[in-house]
Amino acid sequence: MATTHFDGTDTPTSGELPAVGDTLPDFTVVDTNLGEVSLSDLKGKKLVLNIFPSVDTGLCAESVRRFNAEAAGLDNTTVLCVSKDLPFALGRFCGAEGLDNVTAASAFRSTFGEDYGVVLEGSPLKGLLARSVIVADEDGKVIYTQLVDEIKTEPDYASAIKALG
Incomplete structure (x- = not known):
């Protein structure tokens, strides 16, 4: 179990992020058209997973905007923004x-959060x-991870993008 923070208070997660060098666990999430997106659909491309609590908060919304801007200049890369928001909201x-x-994709009816160790187990955001950010190469091998230490701060965009090479 890993620990992040909410307003400075320890907030455990359901597990650990996949480690650098590991192969990403398979997943299925729901896109904004209610279609399923699986890891196998993304094979052959680099992958950035931007994982966050809810797009209805300013900081989470900003992370989606920022990764959208960064993605415009990335070749052979998919940026998948995942939360438990309903697909309609995303x-x-x-x-x-x-x-x-x-x-944008929702983990509202999948085990994505549990499989990736990112379900918040405490704080007002429990569940x-x-x-967090996970970057994988074209073969699904993890090349970068970050569990953001304080939920109310932005991820390290530059390090995530740099990991793509």
Whole structure:
């Protein structure tokens, strides 16, 4: 079990992020059109998983905007933004913001959070996903991870993008 923080208070997660060098666990999440997106659908591309509690918070929304801007300059890379928000909320947000360089997806009916060790076990956000970033190469091998130490701070965008090479 890993630990992040919410307003400085220790907040455990359901497990550990996949380690650098590991192969990503398979997953299926739901896109904004209610279609399923699985890891196998993304094979052959580098993958950035931007994981966050809810797009309805300013910081989470900013992470999606920022990764959308970064994704515009990335070759052979998918940026998948994952939360437990309903697909409708994710679609409404991305549509209103004109965000089309990322794929937003919901883990609301999957074991993604448990499989990736990112379900918050404490704090007022219990049950949502911890702010984290995982980067994998074209073969699904993990090349970078970050469990953000304080939920109310942004991830290290530069390090995540740099890991892509």
